[in-house]
Amino acid sequence: MIYQARKGQVSYGEAIGILLLETYAPFIPGDVGNATTYSFPVRFKVVKGLTAKRVFEHDWNVLDAIISAGRELVQEGVRAITGDCGFLAIYQREVANQLEVPVFLSSLLQVPFISRMLKEDEKVGIIVANSKAVNNRLLETAGISRDVPVNIRGLEDQEHFRRAAIEETGILDAEKIEEEVVSVAKQLVAGDPKVKALLLECSMLPPYAAAVQRAVNMPVFDFITMINFVFSGLIRKPFQGFM
Structure with missing residues (x-):
């Protein structure tokens, strides 16, 4: 050759x-x-x-x-x-x-695909690093139009995640962050029975995807699946x- x-x-x-x-x-x-x-x-x-x-x-x-x-x-x-x-x-x-x-x-580019896997009235739950930075333009550029049902929760108020990912202290406590991400995921799903799949937006979240899935028992997507x-x-x- x-x-x-x-x-x-x-x-x-x-x-x-x-x-x-x-x-x-x-x-x-x-x-x-x-x-x-x-x-x-x-x-x-x-x-x-x-x-x-x-x-x-x-x-x-x-x-x-x-x-x-x-x-x-x-x-x-x-x-x-x-x-x-x-x-x-x-x-x-x-x-x-x-x-x-x-x-x-x-990672948000996966949301329209995930949504089409679900029933019309079911939602994709999206866990993001900073929900305050989410607006319609961001969602639309990712292909998440208004007819794609989603429920978005942020991690900006979670102490250990905020310190590692947003404040960039240089220290990451993986066990504590896993607890925070799992807690937010459980709250999201418990608060909205229409959520039938999750997307973890942040590139630092895939290490916790397996724990999230064990907690909520539904498909979990992230940067690595993409x-x-x-x-x-x-x-x-x-x-x-x-x-």
Whole structure:
């Protein structure tokens, strides 16, 4: 077999490129920013100046930096690009229009698909890092139109999550955060019987998805379910078996 090198590319085999915010937090296994989360290689790129605060404020001044970092990942050989904050949905269309590979910046992009799995009057429960930063424009850019029934709860008032993810103290107590996320999930489901599936928006929440599912006994989706899904379409493998 003969292989052809690509100009400017010096390493190979990383199909998924991940744009990272400039944050100060430990990324534990299961987090989007931890390479051991995946069963395949990924390539990370920090977007300079892209802070959680600016994303929560929907700051459009960071758009050029996001696009530039995305182009670097494409040059380095990735086949699709995601991010590590669900609120990056506000930049989804603009970034996708500028890059030559598929772009799926936000975990929220899964919500319309999840909703179509349910009955018409059933809802997708969405647990977000900061509910105060959610508005109609954010939801609409993620494809969550007004006819997609959702119930949104935030974690901004949960002490341990807030310190780790929003205040960026540099310390993360995984057991305490798991308790907080599970508690919010249980409250959401108990308060709204129409919720039949959950989406964890924040890239720091997948480590707690299994505990959430044990607590509420329903489908739970997050950034990692989305990334794994896209990878499975990018890198198809032949079936093996017998008849």
